[in-house]
Amino acid sequence: MNKKYIIGGVIIIGFIVFAGLTLKKSLTPYVSFSEARRTGSMVQVKGERVNGTEHFDINHETFNFKMKDPSGEVFEVVYHGVKPSNFEQATEIVAIGRFSNGKFEAEQLLVKCPSKYEAEGMQT
Amino acid sequence: MIIGIVAISTAFVAVLISIAGYVLFYKYKDEKIFKLANSFFYLSGGLVLFSLSLLCYSIMTHNFQLNYVHSYSSRSLNKFYLFSTLWAGQEGTFLLWLFYNTIFGIILIKTVGRKNPLVLLVLMLVQGYIFLILLEKNPFSAIWHVHAEVPIGFTPKDGAGLNPLLQNPWMVIHPPTLFVGYSSTIAAFAFAINGLITKDFQGWVEKARPWVIFNVMILITGIVMGGYWAYATLGWGGYWAWDPVENASLVPWLFSAALLHGIVIQNRRNALVRSNFLLAGLAFLSVLWGSYLTRSGVLTDFSVHSFAASGLSFYLLMFVILFSLFFIFTFVQNTRGIQVSKFGDGILNRESFILIGMSTFILLGVIVLIGTASPIYTGLVAEPASVGPTFYNFTSLPISVIMLIAVALAPLLAWKVSELRDKNLIMKSVIISLFLTIMCVLLGLSNFASIILFFLAACVITINIVVSYRVFRNNLPKAGGYIAHIGLGFMVIGILTSSIYDKSEKLMLPTGDFQKSKFGYEIQFTGFVDKPDGKDVAKLLVKTDYGTYEVFPQFYFSEYSKSYMASPDVREGFTKDIYISPISFTPANMGSVKEIELGKGETSQFADLNITFNEFIVDMASGQPKVTADLNVSINRSGYNEDYHLQPELRSENGEFARKLVKVGDTDYRLRINRVNAGSGTVWIEIVLPNSDASEARDMLAVEVSEKPLISILWIGTLVLVFGTFLTLLNRTRLRKN
Numbered sequence: 001m002n003k004k005y006i007i008g009g010v011i012i013i014g015f016i017v018f019a020g021l022t023l024k025k026s027l028t029p030y031v032s033f034s035e036a037r038r039t040g041s042m043v044q045v046k047g048e049r050v051n052g053t054e055h056f057d058i059n060h061e062t063f064n065f066k067m068k069d070p071s072g073e074v075f076e077v078v079y080h081g082v083k084p085s086n087f088e089q090a091t092e093i094v095a096i097g098r099f100s101n102g103k104f105e106a107e108q109l110l111v112k113c114p115s116k117y118e119a120e121g122m123q124t
Numbered sequence: 125m126i127i128g129i130v131a132i133s134t135a136f137v138a139v140l141i142s143i144a145g146y147v148l149f150y151k152y153k154d155e156k157i158f159k160l161a162n163s164f165f166y167l168s169g170g171l172v173l174f175s176l177s178l179l180c181y182s183i184m185t186h187n188f189q190l191n192y193v194h195s196y197s198s199r200s201l202n203k204f205y206l207f208s209t210l211w212a213g214q215e216g217t218f219l220l221w222l223f224y225n226t227i228f229g230i231i232l233i234k235t236v237g238r239k240n241p242l243v244l245l246v247l248m249l250v251q252g253y254i255f256l257i258l259l260e261k262n263p264f265s266a267i268w269h270v271h272a273e274v275p276i277g278f279t280p281k282d283g284a285g286l287n288p289l290l291q292n293p294w295m296v297i298h299p300p301t302l303f304v305g306y307s308s309t310i311a312a313f314a315f316a317i318n319g320l321i322t323k324d325f326q327g328w329v330e331k332a333r334p335w336v337i338f339n340v341m342i343l344i345t346g347i348v349m350g351g352y353w354a355y356a357t358l359g360w361g362g363y364w365a366w367d368p369v370e371n372a373s374l375v376p377w378l379f380s381a382a383l384l385h386g387i388v389i390q391n392r393r394n395a396l397v398r399s400n401f402l403l404a405g406l407a408f409l410s411v412l413w414g415s416y417l418t419r420s421g422v423l424t425d426f427s428v429h430s431f432a433a434s435g436l437s438f439y440l441l442m443f444v445i446l447f448s449l450f451f452i453f454t455f456v457q458n459t460r461g462i463q464v465s466k467f468g469d470g471i472l473n474r475e476s477f478i479l480i481g482m483s484t485f486i487l488l489g490v491i492v493l494i495g496t497a498s499p500i501y502t503g504l505v506a507e508p509a510s511v512g513p514t515f516y517n518f519t520s521l522p523i524s525v526i527m528l529i530a531v532a533l534a535p536l537l538a539w540k541v542s543e544l545r546d547k548n549l550i551m552k553s554v555i556i557s558l559f560l561t562i563m564c565v566l567l568g569l570s571n572f573a574s575i576i577l578f579f580l581a582a583c584v585i586t587i588n589i590v591v592s593y594r595v596f597r598n599n600l601p602k603a604g605g606y607i608a609h610i611g612l613g614f615m616v617i618g619i620l621t622s623s624i625y626d627k628s629e630k631l632m633l634p635t636g637d638f639q640k641s642k643f644g645y646e647i648q649f650t651g652f653v654d655k656p657d658g659k660d661v662a663k664l665l666v667k668t669d670y671g672t673y674e675v676f677p678q679f680y681f682s683e684y685s686k687s688y689m690a691s692p693d694v695r696e697g698f699t700k701d702i703y704i705s706p707i708s709f710t711p712a713n714m715g716s717v718k719e720i721e722l723g724k725g726e727t728s729q730f731a732d733l734n735i736t737f738n739e740f741i742v743d744m745a746s747g748q749p750k751v752t753a754d755l756n757v758s759i760n761r762s763g764y765n766e767d768y769h770l771q772p773e774l775r776s777e778n779g780e781f782a783r784k785l786v787k788v789g790d791t792d793y794r795l796r797i798n799r800v801n802a803g804s805g806t807v808w809i810e811i812v813l814p815n816s817d818a819s820e821a822r823d824m825l826a827v828e829v830s831e832k833p834l835i836s837i838l839w840i841g842t843l844v845l846v847f848g849t850f851l852t853l854l855n856r857t858r859l860r861k862n
Contacts, residue, residue, distance in 0.1 A: 004471045012487075019491055019519050026515035027498060030507045044510070056708045056826050061706075063629045081360070088688075094426075096512060107513060110426070118767060 028096055033069040036099045045069060045097045045104065054087065067093060067104070079106040087111055128178050128264030130524045135171035135298040138164045139248055146245040149198070157263055158241065162233055165244070168251065169226035174217050176210070179263050183209050186752045188280040191270040192216065192263045198285035202657075205286055208296040210696045211303070214419055215263035220300060222254050224307040232311070236331055242321055246314035254447070257439050288659075296484055302346030302373060306411045309376055312334035313408035316401050317451070320458040325397050329387040332404065334856040339407075341849040343377040348842045358764055359677075359692045359705035361830050362629065363838075366516045370424045371496040372414030378489035385482040389475050392539055395466040396479070401459065403486070410493065411497035412447055416440040419495065426499050426510045470542025480532035482835070484523045491519050521573055524616065529578035531609050535591040543735070549590055557582035574620045581620075584613035589603060601855035608848030616722040618838025628830035630707065634822040638667060641829050645669075647704075649825040652679070662706055662825055664693075679706040701832040710824040711844040717812055719798055724805045732760045733793060737807055740800070741771070750775045753797055753807045758787055774798045785812060 031043045047069040054065035063079045077095050090111040097106035145161025145596075148154070183206050188194040196212040210216045229247050237244050268274040289295075312332040319328030342661075350361035350373065364370060383403035386396045399653065417423055420437035467475055495515055499508040536546045544550075561569070561579040569575055592606035629642050632647035640646050645668040652660050653676065663678040677689035692705035720728045722737035729735075738754040752773045758765045770790050774797045775782045785794040798810040 005475070012483075015487065015522065018522070019494075022496065022515055022518050023498070023511060025519075026511040027502060028512065029502070029754040084360075106444035 032071060033073050033075055033104075034071070036104065040099050041094070042098050046092060046094050049087075049090055049093050050074060056081070056083070058119055067095065075104055076102075077104045077106050077109075079109055081109070083108050084111045125178070125182065125187070125266065128175055129262055131171045131175050131178070131791065132255060132258050132262060132264070135168040135175070136252065136259060138168040138171065138661060139252045139255055142168065142250045143252060144279055146241045146248065150241045150245070158238060160505055161244075162237075165229055165233070165248065168255075169229065172219065172222045172226050175263070176223055179216065179219065180207070180210055182264075183207075186283070187285050189266050189278075190263075191265045191267045194267050194280055194283045196283070196286055198283040199300070200657075201286055201291075204293075205291050208290065209286055210266075211299045212290060213263075215261055216260065217299070217303060218254050218261075220303050220389060221262060222251060222258075224304055225251055225254075225310060227357075228308065228311060230337070232314075238687050240315075240318045240322070240331075242318040243311075243314040246317045247310055249450075250447075253443055257436060257443075260439060261436055267441075286721050288682045288684055288689050289357070292353060292357050293351060294356065298346060298349040298353055301342065305339060305343030305346045305373075306376065306415075308335060308339045309380060309408040309411050312380070312404040313365050313451075314337065316404035320401060320454050323458060325462055326390070326394065329390050333384075333387050333391075334853060335386060336380060336562050337849060337853045337856060340377065340381050340384050341846055341853060343373070343380065344842065344849075345846055347377060348839070357691045359690045359828075361626065361692075361703055361705065361828070361832070362623075363835075365539040366492075366495075366513045368496050368612065369418050369424060369566070371492050372418050373413065375489050375492050375496075377411045377412055378485045378492070380402055382485040382489070383407055385485075386477050386495060389478055390647060391474050393467065394463075395467060395475065396854075398459055398460050401455055405455065406489075406681040409444065409448050409451065410489070410736055412440075412444040413493075416444050422497075423499060426508075426561075444510050451555075456679075468540050468542065472537055472542040472544050474534055474537040474539045474544075477530045477534035477565050481527055481534060484527035484530065488523050490521055491523075492516065498706050500531060502686055515719065521577075524577060525580065525728060528584050528616065531612060532580060532583040534588050535588060535606055535609070549587065553583050553586040553590075557588050566862040571624055574624050577616060577620055581613040581616040583615075585610050588613065601851045601858065602674075604848045604851030604855055606848070607851060608648075608845050611843070611845030614837050614841025614844060616841075618835060622832045622835035625833045626830060628703075628828055630826060630828050633825045635666070635824075636822065638665075643702075643829065643831055647827070647829065649827075659689075662709075664704065664827070666695075666702070666704075675704055677706050679709065685842075696836065698836050699834060701835050703830040703832055705828045707828055709826070717810055719808055719810050721806060721808050728781055730811060732764075733788070733811065734758045734760070735795075735809060737809075740802070740805065740807070751797070751800055751802075753809070755809070757795075759788060759791060759793070770795070774800060 002047070028042045028044050030046060030095075033045050033047070036043045036045050045067070047067040050066040050068055054063070056062075057064050059076075060078075061080070063081065063083045065077055065079075067075055067077050068074045076099075079095075094110040095104060096103055096107040096108040099105070142161045142164035145157050145164060149158040150163060179190075182190050182193050183197050185192070186197070186199055192213055192215055193209075195787055196216075197209040201209070211220050229244065229251075232243055232247065249710075255490060266276075267280065268276045268278060310545070312335055313337045315328045315335070317333035319325060347370075350370070354365075355361075355363040371429040378644055380403075383400060388399040389396050390400055408656040416437075422437070423765045467473070467479075474843065499510045502509040529639040535552075536544070536549060537544065557579050560582045564578055565575060569578060588606045588609045592603040592610065595606060621744040627643070631639050631641060631647060633639050633647060635649050635651060638646040638648045643742060645666055648667070650663045650665060653663050654660050658680060659678055663681045664677070665676045666675055675695065675696075677693040678689065680689055688709065690706040692703050695702040695704075716825045718730060720730055720735065722728055722735065724737060724739060727734060727736040734757065737758040741752040741754055743750040743752070750773055752771045755770045755772070756767065757770050758767045766789060770786050770788065772786045772795060773784055775784075783796045783798070784797045787794050794812040794814075796810050796812075798808040800807050
């Protein structure tokens with residue numbers, strides 16, 4: 001066995017372990033809001049947008065709104081980014097982040113719209 | 125539209141016949157059968173062209189009976205975007221895919237087809253499968269076929285329209301370009317299958333080589349175009365988000381680029397024979413896998429590109445599975461007993477370093493595949509979980525370090541012999557790169573990983589510039605590979621500077637005031653400018669040390685998406701881009717309102733205002749009838765009068781009345797038409813009084829202002845990379861002719 005293959009193999013295996021650990025650490029599961037509150041770790045929560053609660057908080061430079069999770073619990077989401085386009089049209093919102101100080105701090109928002117790529121329903 | 129459905133069904137049958145024909149020709153070598161198979165190929169190709177033209181015609185003539193036309197277009201779209209409706213929906217992109225494959229097929233028949241009919245066979249298998257999908261989801265389905273509640277024969281007045289996000293010049297060329305890239309992976313795949321079955325383990329790589337180069341060039345062009353589109357129109361400030369749809373385009377490119385380097389090694393050293401087959405397979409199969417991920421709806425919960433489930437999930441999954449099984453079976457059956465040369469001793473030879481470089485691409489490809497698919501396999505055992513951008517950024521870091529070392533040193537190494545030559549050039553390059561890195565550290569480069577990456581990218585650039593200059597003097601096209609690597613180095617630097625040193629700030633801008641930004645310039649929001657297509661823009665003034673200029677970021681309400689659409693204004697510069705993106709708009713709190721009634725020629729007084737109503741001006745010519753009230757307004761100011769001639773208007777927009785407020789000179793009064801009585805010639809004017817709370821009295825636009833340092837280097841690097849790849853393509857096609 002050539003020495004360079006051993007070195008190469010060790011590097012590749014080392015990298016695979018590194019990537020696997022990173023993957024395991026980065027996976028954010030879908031959980032209910034009560035679960036998110038309990039663990040306080042990086043998760044994804046899915047829910048409906050509560051109409052009319054969205055506002056831009058200039059002092060904290062955040063975009064805030066309330067979300068209702070499927071069990072009916074309402075909670076406040078704080079997003080440190082720009083309001084996604086199509087937000088008003090969203091049927092469902094996926095927020096990725098963690099729960100802290102009574103609020104859900106979202107790092108990423110996925111806005112799900114019924115008719116972004118596929119038109120639905122009829123307009124006559 | 126029955127004729128379209130017939131065309132697609134006929135083409136499907138024609139494809140099946142040509143498949144049988146190529147199989148028979150492969151077996152019996154009968155020239156007549158080859159001709160017959162080719163004619164059926166041409167028939168299917170002609171029908172693809174016919175279908176595409178028919179769909180285009182239906183879109184242009186607003187045939188809203190077709191579900192496709194109704195779903196993605198509307199009367200208000202201009203010709204340009206009507207044309208891009210062709211690839212706004214899945215059915216259209218499948219047609220486009222068929223069209224490209226047809227063109228590749230013609231080239232293959234004219235060049236290598238007779239000697240390698242299996243290449244055509246594989247191409248036609250893919251064609252057949254795509255036709256099968258189109259039979260299930262036909263672009264010519266009438267609206268009542270898709271929506272059961274619609275009565276047969278019904279023609280909607282207008283279509284649902286094209287997503288405003290896609291109404292952008294870049295979106296007209298980005299998808300068809302990317303699709304050339306996706307579809308052209310079929311060539312290397314077909315050559316690989318042909319090589320496996322005919323046991324032509326060496327010759328196939330030379331035949332596939334120009335195709336692979338073409339594929340690498342077009343895919344990266346399409347990918348970066350998409351990134352530029354996202355950057356210049358979406359307004360979140362970035363060009364890459366590791367979203368599944370983006371990842372699905374990156375993976376085939378990584379595998380294809382790895383294959384390209386594998387072919388170079390196999391050509392010189394007769395090594396990597398099996399790997400190259402596998403890479404050709406992976407590149408094509410990853411395109412199919414990507415099409416499953418992004419079109420089937422499995423990832424709707426995990427992508428901002430929320431594709432709705434299309435009902436094609438099963439077909440798309442089987443597309444991947446069937447072709448994967450076909451490939452694996454052919455590979456296992458035929459690769460026993462392949463004679464492969466071993467690499468020489470030592471590692472400091474060119475083949476080892478190219479191998480290291482291409483391995484980093486393969487690793488990155490696999491990482492991205494695993495990350496993107498995470499919701500699928502985690503969903504099998506528990507709640508589906510996905511990974512965010514940090515996973516990809518973190519794992520690609522060590523990979524990039526190794527890749528850059530390989531790309532920097534490989535050009536200086538000789539084939540076979542393990543020996544580090546040209547130490548002089550390495551020393552010079554290291555010194556220059558160190559100098560540049562130190563300069564950048566002094567200018568604010570601080571993150572450890574990015575210092576390393578910057579240094580290595582500088583080495584890549586300097587060494588490859590020198591080497592390509594040496595080759596360039598004798599033979600320009602041969603320098604293509606090195607030039608491409610210079611571009612790669614620049615791209616890395618552009619990605620680093622723009623992502624790590626991106627600074628941004630959110631500002632509230634009440635109309636008429638300059639607000640200080642932390643970047644040193646002042647910004648004022650002056651109001652909105654109407655655009656005829658309804659995509660209004662906000663007008664902002666930016667005051668810098670060098671003067672004041674205007675910017676016009678888009679900000680308008682879209683009926684299609686029932687929300688405000690914002691698009692940034694990007695002031696591109698070589699050292700930095702200034703990126704201004706509207707976030708939200710708060711209309712002024714109106715304050716108290718007073719209504720006065722005026723007949724023609726009458727004058728009425730209110731506070732210090734004197735308003736005279738002259739006449740109505742009625743404009744019925746345009747599609748949206750408009751009534752303008754011609755007013756003379758004078759305002760009494762400390763003894764003398766200021767006179768204004770104002771024309772507030774009342775417009776009918778989609779059955780609703782739109783009333784615009786007009787400002788009375790530079791006063792805080794504004795007025796508008798409340799209602800009119802055309803019969804008696806009376807107008808009711810609404811006067812909006814200044815608000816006592818000054819902070820709420822003005823419209824307020826919130827914007828995000830960012831500076832993107834040196835992002836231009838990323839675009840320039842891409843151009844250099846594409847140019848270099850184009851040179852190698854020239855070199856290959858020229859070599860072939862000789």
